[in-house]
Amino acid sequence: MTNLFQAVGHTNLGETVYSVISAQLIKGGLRPGDRLRIRDIAAQMGTSVTPVRDALLRLVQDRGLVFQNARDIRVPHISADEYLEIRMIRVELEGLAAAQAAQRADEADIDRLLILVNENEEAIKAGDFARGTETNQLFHFELARVAKAPELLEILTRLWIRMGPIISEVYEQGGRSMIEHHYDIVQAIKDRNPRAARSAMREDIESAGELILRLRTQDRTLGVSSGKTVPHALAGTPRRSKKTA
Template sequence: MDYEFKTIDHNNLGEVVYLNIAEALIKGALRPGARLKIRDLAQEMGTSVTPVRDAILRLVHEGGLLLKSPRDIRVPVLHRDRYLEIRAIRLKLEGLAAERAATTADAADIKRLEALVSDNERALSACEFARATEINQIFHFELANIAAMPILRGILHNLWLQMGPVISAAYEEGGRTMIEHHYDVLDAIRKHDAQAAKQAIREDIMSGGGVILSSKALSQEE
């Protein structure tokens, strides 16, 4: 496992450990099938095993991790049907976020989105796929932030616990397919065109979904 977990302080320890691992899942730093070891995580984050174990169990409950046995904790390989269900939900929720963001975005919001699109393009051009995957996730979440919809963002957090590793596994294969509709989203938000922004993010999800469905990132068996 190449991802380096952050060393944490001990204020609100359990929540910080949880967020540390959740972040790695959401931004695609952990791939489907990757194995996590509680003691290794505790050592890397500079804490005892108890908060790590608690965080793992919470993520198992949320669908972000799979507990095959007490010593075998894995990033799930998402089943195709489960992926399709999550995609259908994302189409609705992220479409709503983009629609609302187009009506509320100010100049500073648009500047942040422009920077993310440019950074993602540079990362892809440099074949820095881990970085590109992370920026992709930030772009999607930024729409919910601009829309000022914290409940929706919380739901996306749970969905992306499961989606982050899958997107990461397919991102290199997808290449620019994974970001080309971000330009359309950005253009719609610049124009404050809510319906165009909604349509563009839905097309982005469907386009990336085509790559994911044709890749080996999903399981065909329960």
């Protein structure tokens, strides 16, 4: 497992730590069952334990993490019913983002979307599924930016804090099926066709969802525990700034 958390500056420290950990959930750097240790993450980020503890507890409130006890904070498994409800919400909200993007995109916006699709394709061909997962997430968020919908993007960010680990877990199995509808989305935006853009987004989310649902266990949870404790795999993170599916 590659390093996840980098050293951070001390300006608005609490928010920065929260953003860094959230980003790893959103883009799938963390998987269901992963355990986070406060002191080890603080050491990697070059902070005291307080902002890390506060960020993790905030993420527990966001339902991106679960708190068993002070020594056991993990990325949760979610039930199939929870997943289906979140998927339904994503279909509506991300469909709205795609439709609005079709109405508001300019040529530069379309070029950025195409670059992300091509980067995702290259990552999958190279077997770099971590990069593929991240680029997938960037594409979905870019649609909300193209749509000029910051409030919508904020809502989607909270949903992806929960969905990122699940999507990451199935990305290697899904391969190109995880992105094939992205071409249809971009084409609909090029054509200024909001209805087609919304429909293509629905296909994208629901087709990936079928693969995700195959991970259901008998107790109706999603995600297979990785069995790893995150900080042991993260030791030795370089103390440098880095901007982070």
